[in-house]
Amino acid sequence: MRSVITRIKDNKKTTRILVSLATLSACLLAIVTAYQWVTRLNLNPDYRIGEVIDSLHGVNVYYNGGVNHVEERNTSADGYNIGLKYQCVEFVKRYYYERLGHRMPDSYGHAKDFFDGAVSHGELNSKRGLLQFRNAGTMPPGVGDLVVYRPTVTNPYGHVAIVSRIDFKQGSLEIIQQNAGPFSSTRETYPLIYKPSGTWQVASNRILGWLRKK
Incomplete structure (x- = not known):
């Protein structure tokens, strides 16, 4: 019985780790995507592209x-x-x-x-x-x-x-x-x-x- 409980706890721990990794990966992807998008914009109103x-x-x-x-x-x-x-x-x-x-x-x-x-x-x-x-x-x-x-x-x-x-x-x-x-x-x-x-x-x-x- 104890071994079954231990396995359940281990599975829950593994699941939490996987969820955390997936969340971190999603956040990193969002940051990279946002950076790529922002750095394609002209954020300086004093100049126009090609000037x-x-x-x-x-x-x-x-x-x-x-x-x-x-x-x-x-x-x-x-x-x-x-x-x-x-x-x-x-x-x-x-x-x-x-x-x-x-x-x-x-x-x-x-x-x-x-x-x-x-x-x-x-x-x-x-x-x-x-x-x-x-x-x-x-x-x-x-x-x-x-x-x-x-x-x-x-x-x-x-x-x-x-x-x-x-x-x-x-x-x-x-x-x-x-x-x-x-x-x-x-x-x-x-x-x-x-x-x-x-x-x-x-x-x-x-x-x-x-x-x-x-």
Whole structure:
């Protein structure tokens, strides 16, 4: 009799655990769904999607509203894929296409895919057709370099930007970016640190490195 009662109690305990797990899963799904929905909206009434909000060397940065908002695909007259309007990838690829006349051999992929961990420091990233340098390596970044950020919990796709200004004397680096968020700036500044070992580090653990045209 006691064993039967014990089994009943164990079954009830298991049921409570399963119900709790199911409830937690439903809550997490609701949070993720709500986040995906909200980040597709334009929550900033001061700007409209597609409005020019900055530029570098004649290449415009457009306002995108929520970070997960997507317009149609931007392509060149002859069909080269520049990217989805107005995501961060679209800006950096448009900058390299319009400013530098560069077409990436692999014109697709998320921002995080622009940095190839298998490519050695200073070697050619063949998918992008650009030299790749690691953060905290021996090559400092330069104006026009394409900066690649690692993914985060809220942004699994990573991020990309362009170096817009460097002050070696003051030890600072500025980037320009598209689709940073409805209330975020198109510019960010980071400390640029030179170490006695001969390495240069942009002081952000999000930055993997930078790409550069030969």
